[in-house]
Amino acid sequence: MNPSFTYESYLTAGSADAVVRLISAAELQNQAAHWVQPQIDEAVREQYARGLFKAESGQAEVIPSLGLHSAGTIIFVGYSPEDGLNGLRVAGATAAKALKRVKALTAQLQLPSEIVSGNEAYTAERAAQTLTEALLLAVYDRQPELREEKQRYSIRKLSIVNPAAGSNESPDTAEQWNAGIRKGQLMAEGVMAARDITNLPGNKLTPEGLAAHAEDMARELDLDIEVIDEWSAAEQGMGGLLAVGQGSVNLPRMIVFHYKGAPDQEETWGLIGKGITFDTGGISLKQPQGMEAMISDMGGAAAVLGAMRVIGETKPAVNVIAVIPTAENMPSDRAYKPGDVITMMNGLTVEVVNTDAEGRLVLADGLTTAIRRGATKLVDVATLTGAVLVALGVEATGAVTNDASLMEQVSRASEISGERVWQLPAYPEYKRLLSSDAADMKNSGGRHAGTITGGLFIGAFAENLPWVHLDIAGTAFLDRARGWEPKGATGVMVRTLVELVTE
Ligand code: BES
Ligand code: MN
Ligand code: ZN
Numbered sequence: 001m002n003p004s005f006t007y008e009s010y011l012t013a014g015s016a017d018a019v020v021r022l023i024s025a026a027e028l029q030n031q032a033a034h035w036v037q038p039q040i041d042e043a044v045r046e047q048y049a050r051g052l053f054k055a056e057s058g059q060a061e062v063i064p065s066l067g068l069h070s071a072g073t074i075i076f077v078g079y080s081p082e083d084g085l086n087g088l089r090v091a092g093a094t095a096a097k098a099l100k101r102v103k104a105l106t107a108q109l110q111l112p113s114e115i116v117s118g119n120e121a122y123t124a125e126r127a128a129q130t131l132t133e134a135l136l137l138a139v140y141d142r143q144p145e146l147r148e149e150k151q152r153y154s155i156r157k158l159s160i161v162n163p164a165a166g167s168n169e170s171p172d173t174a175e176q177w178n179a180g181i182r183k184g185q186l187m188a189e190g191v192m193a194a195r196d197i198t199n200l201p202g203n204k205l206t207p208e209g210l211a212a213h214a215e216d217m218a219r220e221l222d223l224d225i226e227v228i229d230e231w232s233a234a235e236q237g238m239g240g241l242l243a244v245g246q247g248s249v250n251l252p253r254m255i256v257f258h259y260k261g262a263p264d265q266e267e268t269w270g271l272i273g274k275g276i277t278f279d280t281g282g283i284s285l286k287q288p289q290g291m292e293a294m295i296s297d298m299g300g301a302a303a304v305l306g307a308m309r310v311i312g313e314t315k316p317a318v319n320v321i322a323v324i325p326t327a328e329n330m331p332s333d334r335a336y337k338p339g340d341v342i343t344m345m346n347g348l349t350v351e352v353v354n355t356d357a358e359g360r361l362v363l364a365d366g367l368t369t370a371i372r373r374g375a376t377k378l379v380d381v382a383t384l385t386g387a388v389l390v391a392l393g394v395e396a397t398g399a400v401t402n403d404a405s406l407m408e409q410v411s412r413a414s415e416i417s418g419e420r421v422w423q424l425p426a427y428p429e430y431k432r433l434l435s436s437d438a439a440d441m442k443n444s445g446g447r448h449a450g451t452i453t454g455g456l457f458i459g460a461f462a463e464n465l466p467w468v469h470l471d472i473a474g475t476a477f478l479d480r481a482r483g484w485e486p487k488g489a490t491g492v493m494v495r496t497l498v499e500l501v502t503e
Pocket of ligand 2: 356358
């Protein structure tokens with residue numbers, strides 16, 4: 001069921017289960033102002049005066065209308081104009097959660113003029129996109145597989161209005177808002193698709209299953225796709241992908257999307273996502289506590305798929321090669337072992353010192369695949385290291401790069417998306433931790449600077465093209481919900497990737 005979000009004139013907007021008003025502390029201090037209904041306005045003003053509702057970011061005041069208004073519930077959501085686009089995103093998420101709490105299926109969102117018409121910090125279209133993304137994403141929850149299926153909550157109909165505009169509202173406003181809403185809806189669909197597939201357990205999503213899912217999406221959106229099976233991978237020398245996949249009956253795949261939205265341009269994005277459908281650690285087996293979270297070890301693949309979904313829907317004028325190396329990392333009699341020396345697709349040899357450092361092996365062949373197919377700048381997304389949780393916790397995605405200007409572009413995209421990215425240093429000294437007596441490199445540099453050495457291993461396969469590595473091990477799968485992100489899979493980096501390539 002597709003929710004219907006529209007921008008409407010306040011004068012013609014119909015009634016709804018709930019009315020949401022974004023409100024700032026400054027507005028609440030104005031004794032003469034009125035917002036929704038005189039008595040209800042008085043009630044919220046009093047809550048403010050008593051310090052019970054401060055109109056801060058993340059706060060909502062839910063007031064039953066008791067027949068004073070056609071909507072059953074009036075919700076005031078705190079927001080301050082200084083907080084810019086991401087303040088708006090938090091306000092949207094707060095509003096959506098309050099609507100879910102009161103089980104409102106239809107809602108009217110009333111906005112102050114400085115948001116509706118845009119301001120120095122953001123355009124009207126950006127505001128519309130941001131609010132729509134937040135409203136849709138904040139009420140998502142993992143769909144459990146139950147004997148008796150439960151209905152998922154979603155807002156069915158939401159109209160966004162500016163009560164202050166009256167009858168002199170310009171038709172441009174509605175046009176910009178509806179364009180932003182449309183973009184926000186497509187973004188949210190991309191993110192939710194990424195969350196859904198990441199939340200699938202290992203027995204429900206194998207590498208072949210992931211490839212089938214990608215093929216379905218390609219067919220639906222008319223995208224070119226190539227799925228490389230284990231035979232073809234062997235022919236092309238994908239030693240990293242094959243070594244990681246060889247321990248499992250579920251065979252590995254290399255998935256490649258070819259999107260050419262700008263045929264006369266050379267520049268081609270290479271987006272590479274780690275697709276380990278389950279990571280046991282292999283022979284270097286992980287400890288059992290928390291291993292179930294390793295269903296999310298294809299979160300990078302999901303981010304790339306989600307971004308390709310949005311790209312497939314909007315068909316922007318850019319070129320993208322999207323690559324998803326996918327395998328299941330299992331211990332078995334056939335599994336690759338510590339001490340094995342493998343030859344990668346580009347000819348570099350690697351001494352495997354830890355089979356749990358598998359992501360970088362499949363990604364390395366993923367980078368080579370993207371380059372061979374024409375990528376000129378590379379971004380890889382991966383749940384790569386536990387060490388990124390030690391460094392940054394769950395508050396930011398870690399980045400490693402060989403190119404300051406590409407990094408700058410990624411940072412700008414991440415500021416727009418609200419998905420934090422923090423760059424780690426890539427001093428040449430770190431790379432020495434990967435030197436091996438048996439091969440060109442070893443696949444783990446040990447405990448020091450684990451996120452950086454993991455990144456630099458992948459970067460060794462970038463062939464000097466601009467490259468940014470995004471380690472989402474801390475941000476792809478959460479123990480508790482926050483803002484617009486649920487517990488479990490977050491779909492993080494879908495929106496950052498789309499903002500990046502469509503910038
Ligand atoms: N998939 C894991 C990283 C991970 C850890 C993701 C926690 C999400 C949450 C990765 O394959 C891994 O096992 N990395 C090792 C690398 C080490 C052996 C060099 C790690 O972080 O311990
Ligand atoms: Mn691992
Ligand atoms: Zn892994």
